[in-house]
Amino acid sequence: MDEVKEKQKIPGYDYGTDKVAKSPITLEEWEELKKSALFSEEDVVYLRMSEEILANQVDDLLKVWRGVIFDHPHLRAYDEDPKTHKVDTEYAGAVAKRFGRWVTDTARAKYDQAWLNYQYEIGLRHHRTKKNKTDHGHTLGHIRARDLLAFCSTIVVPMRPFLAKRGHPPDIVNRMYDAWWKSVILQATLWVQPYIREGDF
Template sequence: MSSLSGYTYGTSSVAKSPVTLAEFEQMKASSLFGEEDVKYLRMSHDVVKDEVEAILDVWYGFVGSQPHLLASFTGKSGGKPLGDYLGAVRRRFGQWILDTARAQYDQRWLDYQHEIGLRHHRAKKNATDGAPSTDIVPFRNLFALLFPVTFTLRPFLAKKGHSAEEVEKMHAAWVKSCLLQLTLWSHPYVKDGDF
Protein backbone atom coordinates (compact mmCIF):
# COMPACT_ATOMS: atom_id res chain seq x y z
CA MET A 1 0.00 0.00 0.00
CA SER A 2 1.11 3.52 -0.71
CA SER A 3 2.14 5.82 2.11
CA LEU A 4 -0.13 8.45 0.57
CA SER A 5 -2.67 9.38 3.25
CA GLY A 6 -6.13 8.10 2.41
CA TYR A 7 -5.03 6.26 -0.73
CA THR A 8 -6.53 2.81 -0.23
CA TYR A 9 -6.44 1.44 -3.78
CA GLY A 10 -6.27 -2.35 -3.71
CA THR A 11 -6.72 -2.69 0.06
CA SER A 12 -9.31 -4.64 2.02
CA SER A 13 -10.82 -1.36 3.25
CA VAL A 14 -12.29 -0.77 -0.23
CA ALA A 15 -15.63 -2.49 -0.82
CA LYS A 16 -16.38 -4.34 -4.03
CA SER A 17 -17.96 -2.17 -6.69
CA PRO A 18 -21.67 -2.73 -7.29
CA VAL A 19 -20.81 -2.43 -11.00
CA THR A 20 -19.59 -5.74 -12.39
CA LEU A 21 -16.67 -6.15 -14.74
CA ALA A 22 -19.15 -7.34 -17.38
CA GLU A 23 -21.18 -4.13 -16.95
CA PHE A 24 -17.99 -2.10 -17.14
CA GLU A 25 -17.15 -3.85 -20.42
CA GLN A 26 -20.52 -2.68 -21.72
CA MET A 27 -19.77 0.86 -20.55
CA LYS A 28 -16.43 0.72 -22.37
CA ALA A 29 -18.21 -0.43 -25.53
CA SER A 30 -20.72 2.43 -25.20
CA SER A 31 -17.89 4.97 -25.05
CA LEU A 32 -15.85 3.30 -27.82
CA PHE A 33 -13.06 2.64 -25.32
CA GLY A 34 -10.80 -0.17 -26.51
CA GLU A 35 -7.31 -1.61 -26.41
CA GLU A 36 -5.96 1.24 -28.52
CA ASP A 37 -7.10 3.64 -25.79
CA VAL A 38 -5.30 1.55 -23.17
CA LYS A 39 -2.16 1.74 -25.33
CA TYR A 40 -2.36 5.52 -25.61
CA LEU A 41 -3.18 6.04 -21.95
CA ARG A 42 -0.09 4.06 -21.07
CA MET A 43 1.90 6.14 -23.56
CA SER A 44 0.63 9.24 -21.76
CA HIS A 45 2.02 7.97 -18.47
CA ASP A 46 5.55 8.86 -19.53
CA VAL A 47 4.33 12.37 -20.28
CA VAL A 48 2.13 13.09 -17.26
CA LYS A 49 4.39 11.50 -14.63
CA ASP A 50 6.71 14.51 -14.95
CA GLU A 51 3.87 17.04 -15.14
CA VAL A 52 1.60 16.04 -12.24
CA GLU A 53 2.20 19.16 -10.15
CA ALA A 54 1.88 21.48 -13.15
CA ILE A 55 -1.36 19.77 -14.20
CA LEU A 56 -2.71 20.06 -10.66
CA ASP A 57 -1.75 23.74 -10.58
CA VAL A 58 -3.95 24.30 -13.64
CA TRP A 59 -6.84 22.25 -12.30
CA TYR A 60 -6.69 23.70 -8.78
CA GLY A 61 -6.38 27.18 -10.24
CA PHE A 62 -9.60 26.60 -12.14
CA VAL A 63 -11.48 25.14 -9.16
CA GLY A 64 -10.17 27.88 -6.89
CA SER A 65 -11.37 30.56 -9.30
CA GLN A 66 -14.93 29.21 -9.23
CA PRO A 67 -16.58 29.84 -5.84
CA HIS A 68 -19.27 27.21 -6.45
CA LEU A 69 -16.55 24.57 -7.05
CA LEU A 70 -14.31 25.71 -4.22
CA ALA A 71 -17.33 25.44 -1.88
CA SER A 72 -16.85 21.64 -1.74
CA PHE A 73 -13.52 22.27 0.03
CA THR A 74 -14.74 24.84 2.53
CA GLY A 75 -15.67 24.52 6.17
CA LYS A 76 -19.30 24.00 7.13
CA SER A 77 -19.02 26.90 9.51
CA GLY A 78 -17.47 30.04 8.10
CA GLY A 79 -17.26 28.83 4.52
CA LYS A 80 -13.50 29.36 4.27
CA PRO A 81 -11.31 26.99 2.21
CA LEU A 82 -9.73 24.22 4.27
CA GLY A 83 -6.05 24.21 3.30
CA ASP A 84 -5.17 20.84 4.84
CA TYR A 85 -8.14 19.21 3.15
CA LEU A 86 -7.30 20.77 -0.21
CA GLY A 87 -3.72 19.57 0.15
CA ALA A 88 -4.66 15.98 1.06
CA VAL A 89 -7.13 15.74 -1.82
CA ARG A 90 -4.55 17.26 -4.18
CA ARG A 91 -2.00 14.56 -3.35
CA ARG A 92 -4.55 11.82 -4.06
CA PHE A 93 -5.65 13.65 -7.22
CA GLY A 94 -2.05 13.48 -8.41
CA GLN A 95 -2.06 9.74 -7.79
CA TRP A 96 -5.35 9.52 -9.72
CA ILE A 97 -3.59 11.06 -12.74
CA LEU A 98 -0.96 8.31 -12.62
CA ASP A 99 -3.53 5.56 -12.00
CA THR A 100 -5.57 6.74 -14.98
CA ALA A 101 -2.52 6.74 -17.23
CA ARG A 102 -1.45 3.26 -16.09
CA ALA A 103 -4.79 1.97 -17.44
CA GLN A 104 -4.94 -1.16 -15.29
CA TYR A 105 -8.71 -1.40 -15.37
CA ASP A 106 -9.24 -4.58 -13.35
CA GLN A 107 -11.48 -5.40 -10.38
CA ARG A 108 -9.24 -3.53 -7.89
CA TRP A 109 -9.42 -0.42 -10.08
CA LEU A 110 -13.19 -0.77 -10.50
CA ASP A 111 -13.62 -1.12 -6.72
CA TYR A 112 -11.56 2.02 -6.12
CA GLN A 113 -13.65 4.01 -8.58
CA HIS A 114 -16.68 3.22 -6.44
CA GLU A 115 -14.73 4.35 -3.37
CA ILE A 116 -13.90 7.64 -5.11
CA GLY A 117 -17.59 8.12 -5.92
CA LEU A 118 -18.53 7.51 -2.29
CA ARG A 119 -15.93 10.07 -1.20
CA HIS A 120 -17.61 12.74 -3.34
CA HIS A 121 -21.07 11.80 -2.08
CA ARG A 122 -22.46 12.34 1.41
CA ALA A 123 -21.97 8.60 1.99
CA LYS A 124 -18.24 9.15 2.70
CA LYS A 125 -17.29 12.74 1.94
CA ASN A 126 -14.88 14.07 4.57
CA ALA A 127 -14.46 10.67 6.25
CA THR A 128 -11.03 9.98 4.74
CA ASP A 129 -9.48 13.19 6.05
CA GLY A 130 -11.81 13.95 8.95
CA ALA A 131 -12.48 17.30 7.30
CA PRO A 132 -15.21 19.58 8.69
CA SER A 133 -16.29 20.38 5.13
CA THR A 134 -19.53 20.44 3.19
CA ASP A 135 -21.47 17.17 3.02
CA ILE A 136 -21.40 16.51 -0.72
CA VAL A 137 -19.82 17.49 -4.01
CA PRO A 138 -22.93 18.40 -6.00
CA PHE A 139 -23.33 16.04 -8.93
CA ARG A 140 -23.84 18.94 -11.35
CA ASN A 141 -20.33 20.18 -10.50
CA LEU A 142 -18.68 16.78 -10.52
CA PHE A 143 -19.83 15.74 -13.98
CA ALA A 144 -19.35 19.15 -15.59
CA LEU A 145 -15.65 19.10 -14.72
CA LEU A 146 -15.07 16.52 -17.46
CA PHE A 147 -14.50 19.26 -20.02
CA PRO A 148 -12.06 21.56 -18.18
CA VAL A 149 -10.03 18.62 -16.86
CA THR A 150 -9.60 16.96 -20.25
CA PHE A 151 -9.35 20.17 -22.28
CA THR A 152 -6.56 21.61 -20.12
CA LEU A 153 -4.69 18.30 -20.14
CA ARG A 154 -4.16 18.35 -23.90
CA PRO A 155 -1.20 20.83 -23.94
CA PHE A 156 0.63 18.68 -21.40
CA LEU A 157 0.28 15.62 -23.61
CA ALA A 158 2.17 17.44 -26.37
CA LYS A 159 5.23 18.20 -24.22
CA LYS A 160 7.39 15.17 -24.99
CA GLY A 161 7.61 15.37 -28.76
CA HIS A 162 4.92 12.90 -29.73
CA SER A 163 3.35 13.30 -33.15
CA ALA A 164 0.11 15.26 -33.50
CA GLU A 165 -1.69 11.97 -34.16
CA GLU A 166 -0.28 10.40 -30.98
CA VAL A 167 -1.25 13.45 -28.93
CA GLU A 168 -4.75 13.30 -30.38
CA LYS A 169 -5.07 9.60 -29.54
CA MET A 170 -3.73 10.10 -26.01
CA HIS A 171 -6.18 12.94 -25.50
CA ALA A 172 -9.13 10.94 -26.86
CA ALA A 173 -8.20 8.06 -24.54
CA TRP A 174 -8.15 10.44 -21.56
CA VAL A 175 -11.54 11.88 -22.48
CA LYS A 176 -13.06 8.41 -22.71
CA SER A 177 -11.42 7.22 -19.50
CA CYS A 178 -12.54 10.30 -17.58
CA LEU A 179 -16.08 9.87 -18.89
CA LEU A 180 -16.09 6.25 -17.74
CA GLN A 181 -14.69 7.17 -14.33
CA LEU A 182 -17.17 9.98 -13.77
CA THR A 183 -19.97 7.65 -14.73
CA LEU A 184 -18.72 5.11 -12.18
CA TRP A 185 -18.37 7.85 -9.56
CA SER A 186 -22.01 8.76 -10.14
CA HIS A 187 -23.26 5.42 -8.77
CA PRO A 188 -23.86 6.71 -5.20
CA TYR A 189 -25.83 9.67 -6.61
CA VAL A 190 -28.22 7.52 -8.64
CA LYS A 191 -31.45 6.15 -7.21
CA ASP A 192 -31.18 2.43 -6.38
CA GLY A 193 -32.02 0.35 -9.40
CA ASP A 194 -31.52 3.18 -11.90
CA PHE A 195 -27.78 3.02 -12.55
Template sequence: MTTSTNPAGYTYDQELPPSPVSRQRLDELLTDVMWAEEDVPALRRAGEILAPRVAEILDIWYDFIGSTPHLVAVFHGPDGEPDANYLARVRGRFEQWVLDVCERHFDDRWLAYQEEIALRHHTTKKNQTDGVDSPATHVPMADMLALVVPVTLSIRPFLEEGATADDDVEAMNQAWFKAVTVTLVLWSRPYAGQLW
Protein backbone atom coordinates (compact mmCIF):
# COMPACT_ATOMS: atom_id res chain seq x y z
CA MET A 1 0.00 0.00 0.00
CA THR A 2 1.74 3.11 -1.21
CA THR A 3 1.05 6.35 0.56
CA SER A 4 -1.55 8.69 -0.92
CA THR A 5 0.68 11.71 -0.37
CA ASN A 6 4.08 11.29 -1.93
CA PRO A 7 7.09 12.32 0.14
CA ALA A 8 9.09 15.35 -0.97
CA GLY A 9 11.34 14.43 -3.88
CA TYR A 10 9.66 11.07 -4.50
CA THR A 11 9.47 10.65 -8.28
CA TYR A 12 8.61 6.98 -8.78
CA ASP A 13 5.46 7.63 -10.78
CA GLN A 14 6.98 10.36 -12.92
CA GLU A 15 8.67 9.89 -16.26
CA LEU A 16 12.29 9.00 -15.63
CA PRO A 17 14.98 8.06 -18.12
CA PRO A 18 15.20 4.31 -18.58
CA SER A 19 17.74 2.48 -16.48
CA PRO A 20 20.96 1.43 -18.22
CA VAL A 21 20.38 -1.93 -16.51
CA SER A 22 18.51 -4.30 -18.81
CA ARG A 23 15.74 -6.60 -17.69
CA GLN A 24 18.02 -9.51 -18.61
CA ARG A 25 20.70 -8.17 -16.25
CA LEU A 26 18.10 -7.71 -13.52
CA ASP A 27 17.00 -11.32 -14.03
CA GLU A 28 20.63 -12.39 -13.64
CA LEU A 29 20.93 -10.42 -10.39
CA LEU A 30 17.75 -12.03 -9.11
CA THR A 31 19.25 -15.40 -9.96
CA ASP A 32 22.42 -14.40 -8.07
CA VAL A 33 20.40 -13.87 -4.88
CA MET A 34 18.43 -17.10 -5.44
CA TRP A 35 15.15 -15.24 -6.02
CA ALA A 36 12.27 -17.67 -6.52
CA GLU A 37 8.57 -17.39 -7.38
CA GLU A 38 7.61 -17.98 -3.75
CA ASP A 39 9.58 -14.89 -2.73
CA VAL A 40 6.98 -12.62 -4.35
CA PRO A 41 4.03 -13.52 -2.08
CA ALA A 42 6.38 -13.68 0.92
CA LEU A 43 7.61 -10.15 0.21
CA ARG A 44 4.05 -8.87 -0.35
CA ARG A 45 2.98 -10.36 2.99
CA ALA A 46 6.01 -8.78 4.67
CA GLY A 47 4.85 -5.45 3.26
CA GLU A 48 1.40 -5.91 4.80
CA ILE A 49 3.03 -6.46 8.20
CA LEU A 50 5.61 -3.68 7.88
CA ALA A 51 3.42 -0.93 6.37
CA PRO A 52 1.66 0.16 9.59
CA ARG A 53 4.99 0.15 11.45
CA VAL A 54 7.21 1.88 8.92
CA ALA A 55 7.72 4.93 11.17
CA GLU A 56 8.98 2.66 13.96
CA ILE A 57 11.35 0.95 11.55
CA LEU A 58 12.75 4.31 10.48
CA ASP A 59 13.15 5.32 14.13
CA ILE A 60 15.51 2.37 14.57
CA TRP A 61 17.44 3.08 11.38
CA TYR A 62 17.69 6.80 12.08
CA ASP A 63 18.82 6.18 15.66
CA PHE A 64 21.59 4.01 14.27
CA ILE A 65 22.61 6.40 11.49
CA GLY A 66 22.32 9.45 13.75
CA SER A 67 24.55 7.90 16.40
CA THR A 68 27.20 6.78 13.90
CA PRO A 69 29.37 9.80 12.99
CA HIS A 70 30.59 8.62 9.59
CA LEU A 71 27.03 7.70 8.51
CA VAL A 72 25.31 10.88 9.64
CA ALA A 73 28.08 12.95 8.02
CA VAL A 74 26.38 12.56 4.62
CA PHE A 75 23.49 14.60 6.08
CA HIS A 76 25.64 17.49 7.30
CA GLY A 77 24.84 21.01 6.25
CA PRO A 78 27.40 23.73 5.51
CA ASP A 79 27.94 24.24 9.26
CA GLY A 80 29.22 20.67 9.62
CA GLU A 81 26.21 19.61 11.71
CA PRO A 82 23.36 17.25 10.73
CA ASP A 83 20.74 19.14 8.73
CA ALA A 84 17.40 18.29 10.38
CA ASN A 85 15.35 19.36 7.37
CA TYR A 86 17.46 17.23 5.03
CA LEU A 87 17.13 14.22 7.35
CA ALA A 88 13.36 14.70 7.51
CA ARG A 89 12.94 14.91 3.74
CA VAL A 90 15.05 11.81 3.16
CA ARG A 91 13.17 9.99 5.91
CA GLY A 92 9.88 10.38 4.05
CA ARG A 93 11.37 8.78 0.96
CA PHE A 94 13.06 6.10 3.07
CA GLU A 95 9.69 5.16 4.58
CA GLN A 96 8.22 4.95 1.09
CA TRP A 97 11.19 2.83 0.00
CA VAL A 98 10.25 0.16 2.57
CA LEU A 99 6.79 -0.04 1.01
CA ASP A 100 8.16 0.01 -2.54
CA VAL A 101 10.58 -2.85 -1.84
CA CYS A 102 7.66 -4.98 -0.71
CA GLU A 103 4.93 -3.88 -3.09
CA ARG A 104 6.35 -2.81 -6.44
CA HIS A 105 6.88 -5.10 -9.40
CA PHE A 106 10.49 -5.38 -10.54
CA ASP A 107 9.74 -3.89 -13.95
CA ASP A 108 11.18 -1.13 -16.15
CA ARG A 109 9.65 1.66 -14.03
CA TRP A 110 11.11 0.10 -10.87
CA LEU A 111 14.52 -0.19 -12.55
CA ALA A 112 14.37 3.45 -13.64
CA TYR A 113 13.64 4.60 -10.10
CA GLN A 114 16.45 2.47 -8.65
CA GLU A 115 18.80 4.24 -11.07
CA GLU A 116 17.44 7.60 -9.93
CA ILE A 117 18.06 6.67 -6.29
CA ALA A 118 21.55 5.45 -7.23
CA LEU A 119 22.37 8.80 -8.83
CA ARG A 120 21.09 10.64 -5.75
CA HIS A 121 23.64 8.75 -3.64
CA HIS A 122 26.42 9.33 -6.17
CA THR A 123 28.24 12.57 -7.01
CA THR A 124 25.95 12.91 -10.04
CA LYS A 125 22.90 14.09 -8.05
CA LYS A 126 23.74 14.04 -4.31
CA ASN A 127 22.12 17.04 -2.55
CA GLN A 128 20.19 18.20 -5.64
CA THR A 129 16.77 16.72 -4.86
CA ASP A 130 16.56 18.52 -1.52
CA GLY A 131 18.54 21.62 -2.50
CA VAL A 132 21.06 20.96 0.24
CA ASP A 133 24.42 22.69 0.55
CA SER A 134 26.20 19.72 2.10
CA PRO A 135 29.95 19.18 2.19
CA ALA A 136 29.23 15.48 1.54
CA THR A 137 29.29 15.07 -2.23
CA HIS A 138 28.24 11.41 -2.18
CA VAL A 139 27.26 8.52 0.03
CA PRO A 140 30.30 6.20 0.21
CA MET A 141 29.51 3.00 -1.63
CA ALA A 142 31.09 0.86 1.08
CA ASP A 143 28.76 2.29 3.73
CA MET A 144 25.74 2.00 1.46
CA LEU A 145 26.41 -1.69 0.82
CA ALA A 146 27.24 -2.46 4.45
CA LEU A 147 23.87 -1.07 5.54
CA VAL A 148 22.21 -4.17 4.10
CA VAL A 149 22.97 -5.78 7.47
CA PRO A 150 21.11 -3.41 9.84
CA VAL A 151 18.36 -2.91 7.27
CA THR A 152 17.84 -6.69 7.23
CA LEU A 153 18.45 -7.64 10.86
CA SER A 154 16.12 -4.95 12.20
CA ILE A 155 13.17 -6.19 10.14
CA ARG A 156 12.80 -9.71 11.50
CA PRO A 157 11.39 -8.68 14.93
CA PHE A 158 8.66 -6.68 13.18
CA LEU A 159 7.81 -9.69 11.01
CA GLU A 160 7.72 -11.97 14.06
CA GLU A 161 5.44 -9.61 15.98
CA GLY A 162 3.02 -9.18 13.08
CA ALA A 163 2.97 -12.74 11.78
CA THR A 164 -0.02 -15.02 12.12
CA ALA A 165 0.13 -18.79 12.52
CA ASP A 166 -0.14 -19.12 8.73
CA ASP A 167 2.85 -16.86 8.01
CA ASP A 168 6.38 -18.11 7.37
CA VAL A 169 8.59 -15.50 9.03
CA GLU A 170 11.79 -17.01 7.66
CA ALA A 171 10.44 -16.89 4.10
CA MET A 172 9.39 -13.26 4.50
CA ASN A 173 12.72 -12.30 6.02
CA GLN A 174 14.67 -14.04 3.26
CA ALA A 175 12.57 -12.38 0.56
CA TRP A 176 13.21 -8.98 2.18
CA PHE A 177 16.96 -9.69 2.37
CA LYS A 178 17.11 -10.74 -1.28
CA ALA A 179 15.12 -7.72 -2.47
CA VAL A 180 17.19 -5.27 -0.42
CA THR A 181 20.42 -6.82 -1.67
CA VAL A 182 19.38 -6.51 -5.32
CA THR A 183 18.30 -2.93 -4.69
CA LEU A 184 21.64 -1.95 -3.16
CA VAL A 185 23.54 -3.69 -5.94
CA LEU A 186 21.56 -1.59 -8.43
CA TRP A 187 22.41 1.54 -6.43
CA SER A 188 26.11 0.69 -6.76
CA ARG A 189 26.02 0.86 -10.58
CA PRO A 190 27.11 4.51 -11.03
CA TYR A 191 30.03 3.97 -8.65
CA ALA A 192 31.49 0.99 -10.49
CA GLY A 193 31.25 2.22 -14.06
CA GLN A 194 32.00 -0.40 -16.70
CA LEU A 195 33.19 -2.86 -14.05
CA TRP A 196 29.64 -3.14 -12.68
Protein backbone atom coordinates (compact mmCIF):
# COMPACT_ATOMS: atom_id res chain seq x y z
CA MET A 1 0.00 0.00 0.00
CA ASP A 2 1.47 3.37 -0.91
CA GLU A 3 1.97 6.12 1.64
CA VAL A 4 -0.95 8.30 0.51
CA LYS A 5 -3.49 5.47 0.67
CA GLU A 6 -2.16 4.38 4.04
CA LYS A 7 -2.65 7.87 5.47
CA GLN A 8 -6.16 8.15 4.03
CA LYS A 9 -7.24 5.04 5.96
CA ILE A 10 -6.42 6.66 9.31
CA PRO A 11 -9.20 8.97 10.57
CA GLY A 12 -7.93 12.38 11.60
CA TYR A 13 -4.36 11.73 10.46
CA ASP A 14 -3.62 15.17 9.06
CA TYR A 15 0.18 15.10 9.04
CA GLY A 16 1.55 17.48 6.42
CA THR A 17 -1.79 19.15 5.65
CA ASP A 18 -3.13 22.64 6.24
CA LYS A 19 -5.54 21.19 8.83
CA VAL A 20 -2.63 21.09 11.27
CA ALA A 21 -1.75 24.11 13.40
CA LYS A 22 1.62 25.71 12.75
CA SER A 23 4.12 25.12 15.53
CA PRO A 24 5.27 28.22 17.39
CA ILE A 25 8.69 26.53 17.67
CA THR A 26 11.10 27.37 14.88
CA LEU A 27 13.45 24.89 13.28
CA GLU A 28 16.33 26.77 14.90
CA GLU A 29 14.75 26.36 18.34
CA TRP A 30 14.19 22.68 17.57
CA GLU A 31 17.93 22.32 16.94
CA GLU A 32 18.55 23.79 20.40
CA LEU A 33 16.11 21.33 21.98
CA LYS A 34 17.92 18.43 20.33
CA LYS A 35 21.16 19.60 21.95
CA SER A 36 19.44 19.81 25.35
CA ALA A 37 18.43 16.14 24.99
CA LEU A 38 21.82 15.01 23.56
CA PHE A 39 19.91 13.88 20.48
CA SER A 40 22.30 13.30 17.58
CA GLU A 41 22.39 12.04 14.02
CA GLU A 42 23.47 8.69 15.45
CA ASP A 43 20.15 8.53 17.29
CA VAL A 44 18.38 9.17 13.99
CA VAL A 45 20.25 6.21 12.48
CA TYR A 46 19.06 3.90 15.25
CA LEU A 47 15.49 5.16 15.03
CA ARG A 48 15.55 4.37 11.31
CA MET A 49 16.86 0.89 12.11
CA SER A 50 13.98 0.36 14.53
CA GLU A 51 11.31 1.00 11.91
CA GLU A 52 11.69 -2.32 10.11
CA ILE A 53 11.94 -4.17 13.43
CA LEU A 54 8.79 -2.63 14.87
CA ALA A 55 6.70 -2.45 11.69
CA ASN A 56 4.99 -5.81 12.20
CA GLN A 57 4.80 -5.43 15.99
CA VAL A 58 2.77 -2.23 16.15
CA ASP A 59 -0.47 -4.01 17.08
CA ASP A 60 1.30 -5.82 19.92
CA LEU A 61 2.79 -2.57 21.18
CA LEU A 62 -0.65 -0.97 21.07
CA LYS A 63 -2.05 -3.83 23.15
CA VAL A 64 0.58 -3.15 25.80
CA TRP A 65 0.06 0.61 25.80
CA ARG A 66 -3.72 0.54 25.57
CA GLY A 67 -3.76 -2.23 28.18
CA VAL A 68 -2.12 0.10 30.68
CA ILE A 69 -4.65 2.81 29.86
CA PHE A 70 -7.63 0.52 30.38
CA ASP A 71 -6.16 -1.03 33.53
CA HIS A 72 -6.01 2.35 35.30
CA PRO A 73 -9.25 4.28 35.87
CA HIS A 74 -7.56 7.70 35.85
CA LEU A 75 -6.20 6.99 32.34
CA ARG A 76 -9.20 5.06 31.10
CA ALA A 77 -11.35 8.10 31.94
CA TYR A 78 -9.83 9.94 28.98
CA ASP A 79 -11.52 7.45 26.64
CA GLU A 80 -14.83 7.40 28.52
CA ASP A 81 -18.00 9.44 28.31
CA PRO A 82 -17.95 11.24 31.71
CA LYS A 83 -21.74 10.95 31.96
CA THR A 84 -22.00 7.20 31.41
CA HIS A 85 -18.43 6.08 32.20
CA LYS A 86 -18.56 3.89 29.11
CA VAL A 87 -15.70 3.90 26.64
CA ASP A 88 -16.35 5.95 23.51
CA THR A 89 -15.28 3.11 21.23
CA GLU A 90 -15.26 5.17 18.03
CA TYR A 91 -13.03 7.79 19.62
CA ALA A 92 -10.74 5.17 21.20
CA GLY A 93 -10.46 3.27 17.92
CA ALA A 94 -9.55 6.38 15.92
CA VAL A 95 -6.96 7.43 18.47
CA ALA A 96 -5.45 3.92 18.50
CA LYS A 97 -4.97 3.98 14.73
CA ARG A 98 -3.09 7.26 14.93
CA PHE A 99 -1.10 5.98 17.91
CA GLY A 100 0.02 3.02 15.80
CA ARG A 101 0.99 5.31 12.95
CA TRP A 102 2.96 7.41 15.42
CA VAL A 103 5.40 4.51 15.84
CA THR A 104 6.29 4.71 12.16
CA ASP A 105 6.38 8.50 12.23
CA THR A 106 8.80 8.45 15.15
CA ALA A 107 11.13 5.98 13.48
CA ARG A 108 11.25 7.78 10.12
CA ALA A 109 10.86 11.40 11.24
CA LYS A 110 12.43 14.01 8.97
CA TYR A 111 12.32 16.74 11.65
CA ASP A 112 11.11 19.34 9.19
CA GLN A 113 8.39 21.98 9.57
CA ALA A 114 5.61 19.46 8.85
CA TRP A 115 6.91 17.22 11.65
CA LEU A 116 7.16 20.14 14.09
CA ASN A 117 3.63 21.23 13.19
CA TYR A 118 2.23 17.77 13.84
CA GLN A 119 3.85 17.55 17.26
CA TYR A 120 2.11 20.79 18.14
CA GLU A 121 -1.16 19.39 16.78
CA ILE A 122 -0.76 16.28 18.94
CA GLY A 123 -0.36 18.50 21.99
CA LEU A 124 -3.44 20.54 21.09
CA ARG A 125 -5.48 17.34 20.68
CA HIS A 126 -4.59 16.28 24.23
CA HIS A 127 -5.28 19.76 25.60
CA ARG A 128 -8.75 21.30 26.04
CA THR A 129 -8.03 23.36 22.91
CA LYS A 130 -8.80 20.43 20.59
CA LYS A 131 -9.52 17.36 22.72
CA ASN A 132 -12.43 15.43 21.16
CA LYS A 133 -12.77 17.80 18.20
CA THR A 134 -10.91 15.71 15.61
CA ASP A 135 -13.03 12.60 16.26
CA HIS A 136 -16.21 14.26 17.60
CA GLY A 137 -15.56 12.33 20.80
CA HIS A 138 -17.66 12.26 23.94
CA THR A 139 -14.84 11.88 26.44
CA LEU A 140 -13.21 14.07 29.08
CA GLY A 141 -12.32 17.32 27.37
CA HIS A 142 -8.76 17.63 28.64
CA ILE A 143 -5.84 15.31 29.39
CA ARG A 144 -3.79 16.50 32.35
CA ALA A 145 -0.19 17.38 31.52
CA ARG A 146 1.05 15.16 34.35
CA ASP A 147 -0.61 12.09 32.81
CA LEU A 148 0.64 12.95 29.33
CA LEU A 149 4.23 13.21 30.56
CA ALA A 150 4.18 10.26 32.94
CA PHE A 151 2.72 7.98 30.26
CA CYS A 152 5.94 8.38 28.26
CA SER A 153 7.48 5.75 30.56
CA THR A 154 4.69 3.35 29.64
CA ILE A 155 5.51 3.92 25.98
CA VAL A 156 9.25 3.33 26.11
CA VAL A 157 9.94 0.96 29.01
CA PRO A 158 8.22 -2.08 27.37
CA MET A 159 9.94 -1.54 24.02
CA ARG A 160 13.26 -3.29 24.66
CA PRO A 161 12.04 -6.87 23.96
CA PHE A 162 10.27 -5.64 20.82
CA LEU A 163 13.49 -4.01 19.62
CA ALA A 164 15.41 -7.22 20.37
CA LYS A 165 13.10 -9.45 18.29
CA ARG A 166 15.42 -9.56 15.26
CA GLY A 167 18.39 -10.83 17.25
CA HIS A 168 20.55 -7.71 17.10
CA PRO A 169 23.47 -7.58 19.57
CA PRO A 170 22.55 -6.08 22.96
CA ASP A 171 24.59 -2.91 22.34
CA ILE A 172 22.62 -2.20 19.15
CA VAL A 173 19.32 -2.84 20.93
CA ASN A 174 20.43 -0.48 23.69
CA ARG A 175 21.25 2.23 21.18
CA MET A 176 17.82 1.91 19.55
CA TYR A 177 16.22 1.95 22.99
CA ASP A 178 18.14 5.09 24.00
CA ALA A 179 17.19 6.78 20.73
CA TRP A 180 13.52 6.05 21.44
CA TRP A 181 13.83 7.50 24.94
CA LYS A 182 15.36 10.71 23.64
CA SER A 183 12.82 11.00 20.84
CA VAL A 184 9.83 10.49 23.12
CA ILE A 185 11.17 12.99 25.67
CA LEU A 186 11.64 15.54 22.90
CA GLN A 187 8.19 14.90 21.45
CA ALA A 188 6.55 15.12 24.87
CA THR A 189 8.33 18.44 25.41
CA LEU A 190 6.70 19.73 22.23
CA TRP A 191 3.32 18.21 23.13
CA VAL A 192 3.05 20.12 26.42
CA GLN A 193 3.55 23.55 24.86
CA PRO A 194 -0.23 24.29 24.85
CA TYR A 195 -0.28 23.64 28.60
CA ILE A 196 2.34 26.24 29.43
CA ARG A 197 1.72 29.95 29.88
CA GLU A 198 2.90 32.06 26.97
CA GLY A 199 6.46 33.18 27.52
CA ASP A 200 7.28 30.33 29.91
CA PHE A 201 7.87 27.57 27.34
